[in-house]
Amino acid sequence: MTEFPMLSQPIPNEWERNGLPGWCYHSQALFDLERQKVFLTHWQVVGHENDVPAPGDWITFDLLGERAVIMRGQDGVVRAFHNLCRHRGARVVDGEAGHCKGAIVCPFHGWVYNLDGSLRGASQPATFGTLDRKAFGLKPVEMEIFHGFVFIRFHPGPQPAIADLLAPYAADFAAYRGKDLVPVATPDWSVDLPVNWKSVRDVDNEGYHVPLAHPSLQELYGRDYRDIYLPRGLHVSVGYFGDKPGRSWSVRNYVKHAPRQDHLPPHLQRAWTYYGLFPNIVFAFTPEGAQFYHDLPLAPGLTRLTGKVYRQPHEDRQQRLARYLAMRIDRDTSAEDQQLSIWSNESMKSSAFEGFHLSDLEWGLRRHHDGLRRLLPVMTLTAPPPEDTMAKRNAEMLGQNN
Numbered sequence: 353m354t355e356f357p358m359l360s361q362p363i364p365n366e367w368e369r370n371g372l373p374g375w376c377y378h379s380q381a382l383f384d385l386e387r388q389k390v391f392l393t394h395w396q397v398v399g400h401e402n403d404v405p406a407p408g409d410w411i412t413f414d415l416l417g418e419r420a421v422i423m424r425g426q427d428g429v430v431r432a433f434h435n436l437c438r439h440r441g442a443r444v445v446d447g448e449a450g451h452c453k454g455a456i457v458c459p460f461h462g463w464v465y466n467l468d469g470s471l472r473g474a475s476q477p478a479t480f481g482t483l484d485r486k487a488f489g490l491k492p493v494e495m496e497i498f499h500g501f502v503f504i505r506f507h508p509g510p511q512p513a514i515a516d517l518l519a520p521y522a523a524d525f526a527a528y529r530g531k532d533l534v535p536v537a538t539p540d541w542s543v544d545l546p547v548n549w550k551s552v553r554d555v556d557n558e559g560y561h562v563p564l565a566h567p568s569l570q571e572l573y574g575r576d577y578r579d580i581y582l583p584r585g586l587h588v589s590v591g592y593f594g595d596k597p598g599r600s601w602s603v604r605n606y607v608k609h610a611p612r613q614d615h616l617p618p619h620l621q622r623a624w625t626y627y628g629l630f631p632n633i634v635f636a637f638t639p640e641g642a643q644f645y646h647d648l649p650l651a652p653g654l655t656r657l658t659g660k661v662y663r664q665p666h667e668d669r670q671q672r673l674a675r676y677l678a679m680r681i682d683r684d685t686s687a688e689d690q691q692l693s694i695w696s697n698e699s700m701k702s703s704a705f706e707g708f709h710l711s712d713l714e715w716g717l718r719r720h721h722d723g724l725r726r727l728l729p730v731m732t733l734t735a736p737p738p739e740d741t742m743a744k745r746n747a748e749m750l751g752q753n754n
């Protein structure tokens with residue numbers, strides 16, 4: 353078994369093996385609190401700086417009523433703004449990605465912004481009396497870049513700067529040449545699943561289900577799999593392939609054709625690694641490529657699973673083949689997980705559901721729940737408070753905990 357240099361925090365000998373109560377997966381009032389306390393105040397990955405290689409290139413990111421545009425300016429600097437015109441709030445760019453030639457022109461009435469977000473001018477400016485252009489630039493969104501990946505945060509929150517937060521991942525992201533990655537020229541994948549976002553995380557946060565639920569992954573790395581728990585909501589899962597050929601077409605050919613990547617350190621050469629970030633982000637690296645995926649809540653019972661796929665800028669035919677085979681395996685795994693999420697989520701409406709009873713191999717799930725409980729202690733209640741008192745009750749419990 354290859355040694356992975358990161359040391360895992362130990363799992364307690366005794367711990368409460370239950371999960372969140374079922375009501376937490378269906379409450380609109382709790383969902384509204386999650387919006388404020390979990391999603392808008394924690395870092396979200398939105399893409400890679402190579403998604404916007406040229407001045408005027410942009411990508412967008414929407415989350416729970418907030419919307420951002422990430423754009424490279426004429427000076428080569430990547431910035432994030434609210435995608436919201438200062439005149440009447442229209443989206444200044446529409447779509448997932450695009451290019452503005454020299455300026456951003458709002459499609460509603462034609463206000464023009466420079467690529468750095470400053471207001472160049474209103475259309476028919478004399479009709480506004482005196483208009484202070486400096487006061488009407490696009491509003492910036494907090495943004496940081498980590499080995500090429502772009503993170504934004506809509507509101508200040510409890511997490512530190514992204515470089516500090518993800519410092520344990522820095523050596524591996526550098527080894528994978530994260531900064532050089534380029535997007536794969538296919539549409540970003542996206543699927544809307546009729547489940548609460550936590551049901552998706554509950555499946556993804558543990559490897560206990562892999563032997564039964566993911567035959568291809570089990571063939572690929574079998575028992576040579578481990579979870580590494582790090583402080584501040586970081587979690588690495590790693591599986592090593594190559595000790596047996598595999599029966600399925602994708603696994604057999606992947607193991608056979610995956611080229612040796614000499615630039616990688618030994619612990620990453622035959623590894624599939626997953627680097628998690630609370631509350632909803634995973635970076636998945638194989639020796640040939642990378643992707644990130646995240647679960648974006650749309651409603652208490654509706655979640656968008658989406659992500660972006662990247663490759664090394666110069667890849668030969670064998671690397672491309674290995675990446676294709678890896679994506680085939682990954683596509684099957686994702687479909688299998690989606691079904692498990694649906695079953696788990698719907699079970700919580702059943703009169704027979706009495707909560708989870710978790711294995712040590714599901715400690716990652718429990719850690720995620722604990723992270724949520726710290727932000728929203730109302731989740732410790734076995735019965736839901738009335739919806740119209742949820743926020744007040746949570747504030748009271750936070751006050752008692754502090």
Ligand code: FES
Nearest residue numbers: 437439440458461
């Ligand atoms: S809303 Fe943008 S110009 Fe009017």
